[in-house]
Amino acid sequence: MTVSTAAGALSACGGSGGAASQPGGKDAAEGIAGSGFGQGVASGDPKPDSIILWTRADGGSGGQNIKVTLQLSDRADFSTLLVNVALSAQPAWDYTLRHKVTGLNSATTYYYRFLTGAAVSMTGRTKTAPAAGTPLSQLKFAFISCQDWSVNHWGAFDELATQDLDFIVHLGDYIYETVGAGFQSGGNESRHPALSLPNGTKRADGAIYATTLADYRSLYKAYRGDARLQKLHASFPMIAIWDDHEFSDDCWQDRQEYSATDDSTPQTARRRSASQAWFENMPADVQLDLNNPSFQNIQIYRSFVFGDLATLVMTDERLYRSDHIIPETQTGSEIGSRYFVPQDILSQVEAAKMTSTGGNLLSVSVLGETQRAWWQGQMKSATTTWKLWGNEVSLLRMGFDGTVAVAALLTQGLVPQLAGFGLTLSQPQIAQLQGALYLDLAAANTSGATPVVSYTNTQPLLSSLSGGAISAGTFNASIKPGLDAGLPPSLFFDKFILNADQWDGYNAERKALMAYLKAQSIGNVVALTGDIHAFFAGPVMDDYDAASPSPVMVDLVTAGVSSNSLFSYFKNVVDTVPAFSKAKPLIYTTASGQVVNTFTNTLQSFNSWLKYVDSDAQGYALVTLTPAKLSCVFHKVGAVSNGVAPSPATLSVKTVEVAAGAAAVNVL
Known part of the structure; x- marks a missing residue:
């Protein structure tokens, strides 16, 4: 510098x-x-x-x-x-x-x-920036994330460059460290040729990941070679933070996570190379100390003040974070550790880790002790109307109750079958049937790989609804076999956290942060988030597991500029992993040969605080901030066609608002 x-x-x-x-x-x-x-x-x-x-x-x-x-x-x-x-x-x-x-x-x-x-x-x-304390009537900016060179298109940058903005917030995944990965094949624009690395390391699946300083530098050079990204940088100042792909997918500290045992070995040289390449290529007011042999030889968390209107606090949620609460070595894969994690087990392991360190958050933290104290100090000392948090991974709970979901699926399949017996159910009766199935599934024997269900609630209910026409014998002969055939493996009958790489996987620290904001009466806090390749908006609760959670702040999540969507990831899981195949209707259905996304509705049905969700999207977010409200317009861009980005890139928009003084989202 x-x-x-x-x-x-x-x-x-x-x-x-x-x-x-x-x-x-x-x-x-x-x-x-x-x-x-x-x-x-x-x-x-x-x-x-x-x-x-x-x-x-x-x-x-x-x-x-x-x-x-x-x-x-x-x-x-x-x-x-x-x-x-x-x-x-x-x-x-x-x-x-x-x-x-x-x-x-x-x-x-x-x-x-x-x-x-x-x-x-x-x-x-x-x-x-406006001088601190200067009265401001308005601030306009965009926040973006996840711009994979090898997926979809960068038409969003053309649109962003035409806006009248004060600055751009980049929440990470500026580059993707892998080339030739399965998720990076097909659906890419022709103006982005395949990338190669001067060195690189080959994974078991054939993908090659950046390993050396030369590798990471080559990626930044390629990405910055795109005229649209150059135009965006030349138009507005950018406030950037990294997430995981600037180093390694789902990383923590200097550990990579490509296999179940990967993070047992530090990758200090690789981490330092990734940090140096980021430092070299970002216009960020930070320092890198090459004489410090640690992988923590750079500090990128920092804050900004814009007049009397907004304080922007940018955090680093990779360099100091603890290992995932349930390590991959325990589960043998990312399933059960980072994704689709049993909620009770996650909570128990987190509590045990805290007990082993005297009740503190040392081993269950995203921010680390020093940065968390800094974050609290920034929030408490902010005198602006709004406190914005540049936050890499979502704070919103994204849970899933497998037993409830299976009861709903079985009901959905059973209703037309019952009509064949002359039993047409009303909506209240359908609700009764789903409730009976839920009770039976909750009482099922799940000690084996396949659940054993005694339909002690469902069978009597059907008999009463049909006036005895569906007797126990008829039920056992004609209905029970179909219900049993529709049952997923036993592991499905639990409550799950869908993504434990985000704040859901570090629940104790999230609760501590929310408790701090409540105790200090700090309001008008809004997180600007990326990472998860979908649009989300909703309040962040003080304790999602409480009987009556209270909203404390708001999280606004932008989809990736050019990344595979969250929906596509889960669709791939139910299409390729046999254990999850029977959950397919929760993710998508087909109608007239077309895929119909049901995952968005599934997410909202289990998480009432998710006020807006689009799980299958790419795009960006534009914010207009005034003393009275924050208005965020999510721009969903269209898909690449024959290797060319659509023009205009935006396919649709959705506006959400946050009024000053209320931790709530209004979807317009």
């Missing part, structure tokens, strides 16, 4: 060579001329008096530095230069530059560009 002050006064700075007399680091005036700036320009981390500017110089051979000049102006034609400084793009940092300009005016638009040899970069436009 190098630093200069607008209007010509230079401040002290440092680069890879330590303290220097000019912003480019030691010997900044020496070096060769580059050939251009093929990855564009970017700005980020807007403060009232400063901004971070970024580029990467082309033409280096790995030896000499490249001479670059940075110019910044408050005029689009650069007729007046506030900064005109010599910099040095160094091989040690892959010829990337991160330059901080201080001494700027608040809430002001600036223009910047880089020059090397005869080449001039594209012009970037950026904007500083």
Whole structure:
């Protein structure tokens, strides 16, 4: 990171060579001329008096530095230069530059560009934040997440670049560390050719994942080569945080999770390489200490203030998090550990881990002790109307009761069969039937792989409803075999957490955070979330397991820009995993040869706090913030067709609102 002050006064700075007399680091005036700036320009981390500017110089051979000049102006034609400084793009940092300009005016638009040899970069436009405490009537920004190069399309960036925004919040998965994975095949735009890695490690399934610094750098170079992403960066400052794919899917600290035993071995060198590549390629006001041998040699959690209207707190939910509460070594796979986890077992193991450490959250935390205390301090000290939380993984409970679900499925199949016996049930009678089936399933013997059900409630009910026409003998001969055939394996008869990699898997810490907000009377807290490849909106409860949970804050979750949807993941599970095949109607049905998504309704039926859900979506979110309300418009984009993104990219929109003073979501 190098630093200069607008209007010509230079401040002290440092680069890879330590303290220097000019912003480019030691010997900044020496070096060769580059050939251009093929990855564009970017700005980020807007403060009232400063901004971070970024580029990467082309033409280096790995030896000499490249001479670059940075110019910044408050005029689009650069007729007046506030900064005109010599910099040095160094091989040690892959010829990337991160330059901080201080001494700027608040809430002001600036223009910047880089020059090397005869080449001039594209012009970037950026904007500083309003001064703290300044009365603001409005703030407009977007939040995005999960932009897989190899899935669907990036048409969203074209649309975002045309908006009138103050900044962009990026919640992680800026790159995907794998190439050639199963979920990255098909349905991709032709302008995104297949990626390859200079090194990489091959997984058992044939996918190759980034392992070295050269691997991660190559991914950022490829992603930044897209003109639409370049245009987005050149249009607005970005406030970015990472999630998992910048290092490794579902990672924690320096551990990867590709197999059940993967995380038994630290991957410190890989983690450090991933962090360095992120640092090199993000316009973020953070520091990386290569002299620190730890994988925690960088701190990216930080906060921003926008006038009197909003405080934005960005957290790091990977580098300090504990192992998943139920480790994969215990279950043999991600099923039962990270996904589709029995809720009672999860709670019991979490409680046991806390007991073993004296009742604290040391071994069951997403944020870690230091960052959690910092988060609490930021929330308590914020004097703005709104407190926004850049939060990587959803805070909303996404649970599922298998026994209730099976009772509903069996009822759905049984009603038309009963009509064949001349028994047409009314809606109240259908509800009675489902209740009887639930009682029978709850009492089933599930000690074996297949449940044994004695229909002691269902059979008498049917006999009474049919006036005795469906006797015990008729039931056993004609109805029971069909019911038994529809039963899934015994493991299905439980309450489950669908995704324990998100906050549902760290329930104790989530409750502690919500308890803190309640105890301190901190209101108007809204999380901006990504990761899960679907749109969600709803209140975050103080305790989802309480008889009457109380809302504390709101979570707004954007779908991935270009990722396989949450629905597609669960569809693949019920299509390919025999144990879950009978749950298919809970995920989808087919009508006239077309797939009909039932998963969205399933999620909402078991989680009343999910006020809005679209489980099969890609897109982005636009926010307009005023003192009275937060308005969020979810833009769902259409699918790629014949390798081309649709134009316009947006297929549909849905607006949700959060009124100041209430932890509630209003779906318009």
